[in-house]
Amino acid sequence: MSTPSKTPAFGPLLVQLIVYALFLLAYFFLVLQFLGDWLKRVAEHDRVEYAAAALGLIVAQGIALELLTSLLLRVARRRSR
Amino acid sequence: MYFPISGLHVNPVWLMTAGFIIGILGGFFGVGGSFLAGPVLFALGVPMNYVVGTDLAHIVGKSIVAAKKHRALGNVDIKLGMLMVVGTIAGVETGAQGIQFLKRHADVDLVVALVFLVVLLGISAFVGWESWQTLKARRVGGELASSPTLTGGRLKRDESILGYVSTAIYRFNLPPMINLPVSGIERISLWVILAVAFIGGAFSGFLGGGAGYIRMPMMVYLLGVPTHVAVGTDLFEIVISAGYGTVTHALKGNVDILIALVMHTGAAVGAQIGAELTEYFHGPRIRMAFVPLPLIGAALLIYTLVTGHHFK
Numbered sequence: 256m257s258t259p260s261k262t263p264a265f266g267p268l269l270v271q272l273i274v275y276a277l278f279l280l281a282y283f284f285l286v287l288q289f290l291g292d293w294l295k296r297v298a299e300h301d302r303v304e305y306a307a308a309a310l311g312l313i314v315a316q317g318i319a320l321e322l323l324t325s326l327l328l329r330v331a332r333r334r335s336r
Numbered sequence: 337m338y339f340p341i342s343g344l345h346v347n348p349v350w351l352m353t354a355g356f357i358i359g360i361l362g363g364f365f366g367v368g369g370s371f372l373a374g375p376v377l378f379a380l381g382v383p384m385n386y387v388v389g390t391d392l393a394h395i396v397g398k399s400i401v402a403a404k405k406h407r408a409l410g411n412v413d414i415k416l417g418m419l420m421v422v423g424t425i426a427g428v429e430t431g432a433q434g435i436q437f438l439k440r441h442a443d444v445d446l447v448v449a450l451v452f453l454v455v456l457l458g459i460s461a462f463v464g465w466e467s468w469q470t471l472k473a474r475r476v477g478g479e480l481a482s483s484p485t486l487t488g489g490r491l492k493r494d495e496s497i498l499g500y501v502s503t504a505i506y507r508f509n510l511p512p513m514i515n516l517p518v519s520g521i522e523r524i525s526l527w528v529i530l531a532v533a534f535i536g537g538a539f540s541g542f543l544g545g546g547a548g549y550i551r552m553p554m555m556v557y558l559l560g561v562p563t564h565v566a567v568g569t570d571l572f573e574i575v576i577s578a579g580y581g582t583v584t585h586a587l588k589g590n591v592d593i594l595i596a597l598v599m600h601t602g603a604a605v606g607a608q609i610g611a612e613l614t615e616y617f618h619g620p621r622i623r624m625a626f627v628p629l630p631l632i633g634a635a636l637l638i639y640t641l642v643t644g645h646h647f648k
Contacts (some may be wrong), residue, residue, distance in 0.1 A: 272605060279601050283348070291594055295340040298589075306586035309393055309593040310579060316597055317397030320604035321404060328608065 274327050342386050342592040350380055351595065352602035359398055359606020361629060362548075364613045370395060370545015371456055371629060373599070375636035382595065384445040388435055389590030390599075391544035392581035395574060397596070398603040399546060403571040405608065411568025413518040413561070417576075419526065420533035420569075424577040427537020432584045434542045446641070452543050453637050456630035459549050464627040466557070502560025519561040519569075532558055537577055541584070546574030549630060 290312075298305040337348045354376045362369035370391050377387040406412055438444040510525045536551030548570045555566040585591050 275605050279352070282601070283598070287594060287597060290597075291338075291340045294593060298341050302587050302589065305593075306583045306591075309586045309591055309596075310396070310582050312593055313393050313397040313582065313596055313600065314400065314579075316600060317400035317604065320397075320601065321400065321608075324605050324608050 274331075275324060278323060337598075339592050339594050341594060342382065342390075344382060344386075344592070344595075346380050346382070346595065348598050350376075351599045354380075355394070355398075355599040355602030356606040357602075359402075359603035359608075360610040360613075362398060362402060362603070362607055362610060364610035369398070369603070370540075370543065370547065371459075371549040371633045372636075374452060374544050375633040375640070377595070378445075378449065379636050379640045382592075384448040385435055385439055385590045386592055386595075388448065388542070388544035389582070389585030389588070390592050390596050392540070392546075392578045392585055393591050393593055393596035394599045394603065395544075395546050395578040396582055397600040398607050399571050399574040399578060402607040402610065403568070403575050406568030406571055409568065411564050412572045413516060413565050413569045414572070415514075416516050416519055416529065416559075416561070417569050417572040419514065419529050420536075420573050421576050423530035423533030424537035424540070424573060425580050427534040427539075428541035428577050428581045429537075429584060430534075431538045431541020431543070432581065432588065434538075435585075435590065436588055448543065449637050449641055453634055455539070455543065455550065456634040456637070459553065460627050460630040460634070463553055467627070501557055505558055506560070516561075519559070519565050521560060524559065529559065533573070536573075540574075540577050541581055544581075546570070546578050548574055 294305070294308065297308055338345055354373065358369035358373050358376070361372065373391045373394065374387050377391060378384060382390065403412065435444065435448070438447050505528055506521070506524055508525050508528060510527050512526045513523045514526050514529065515522060516524065532551070532554045536547045536554065539550050540547035551573065552566050552570045555561040555570060556563055561569065582591060586593070
């Protein structure tokens with residue numbers, strides 16, 4: 256019952272990881288560095304706004320990265336065929 | 337890298353790597369990964385109140401990815417997940433108030449770390465014992481409780497040596513009684529579902545993360561939900577409970593969202609890989625593979641508590 260039925264293809268995943276890492280690097284320097292000061296100001300002055308921003312940011316990032324990783328995986332799989 | 341909200345210096349590479357590994361494990365085992373994320377953040381020098389709140393935020397982003405994958409695989413019992421939301425939110429708020437109390441009256445780092453330690457060791461020992469007994473009983477052809485379920489158009493079966501526990505719980509007849517066809521449960525009291533959800537939520541609010549390390553075993557052993565459905569439904573539940581936890585802890589000044597965002601960048605891709613892997617394994621073998629993970633978190637906690645050393 257718990258015997259693996261098929262072998263995962265790790266090639267596409269590796270390609271996905273490399274492209275993803277490049278995207279992340281750009282995102283890291285372009286977005287996260289600039290968010291710091293603004294978030295600190297909001298956190299100090301309005302906790303409700305900060306809580307909403309925190310939840311909005313992590314949900315938005317979750318959805319955006321999910322779309323990105325799915326797209327990369329699809330492209331990598333198509334190329335590996 | 338300097339994180340201005342908490343005023344901490346933490347290496348982002350550590351955060352992303354930890355997020356990636358936790359993402360794979362979380363996507364595979366259906367738990368948010370806080371049994372590792374919490375101890376890792378603490379070991380990186382983050383104070384426990386920030387560990388709890390920040391871990392909850394990071395879990396939200398990651399669980400959205402993994403829950404969507406499990407939903408596509410037919411592993412989410414939406415009805416069960418929605419029923420659990422009420423109990424979970426009440427539990428999360430109770431746990432968060434506990435943290436606030438400790439911030440005012442005690443050493444929050446020490447108390448939370450010790451509670452975390454006890455929970456991690458207990459869960460690991462229990463799941464290990466149960467999975468071992470189930471696999472052993474299967475090898476010698478013993479009688480096991482088996483629950484058939486229809487998920488994603490496929491019939492799957494799951495087995496547990498503790499199947500009699502959920503059978504006994506089904507006899508608890510306090511109305512309203514609920515039918516959960518996706519989980520293969522004909523009749524169960526709503527109050528049992530709410531109690532399980534409340535306990536999971538309280539752990540989530542007090543120790544951070546989604547508390548899947550306690551909710552998933554309770555769903556399997558107490559509610560009798562098959563492991564693969566428990567994995568998917570737990571992730572669905574975590575999105576809601578951790579979302580609420582993020583807001584309530586952010587209002588209390590316990591969330592550094594920048595740390596969560598950096599950690600989540602690694603977790604996003606890890607969660608995709610982890611969810612894919614559940615297609616290849618299920619049942620007691622998933623639970624057995626879960627056993628060493630809380631022990632790694634426990635070892636990190638003990639090391640940080642005893643030496644006071646942080647990996648910055």
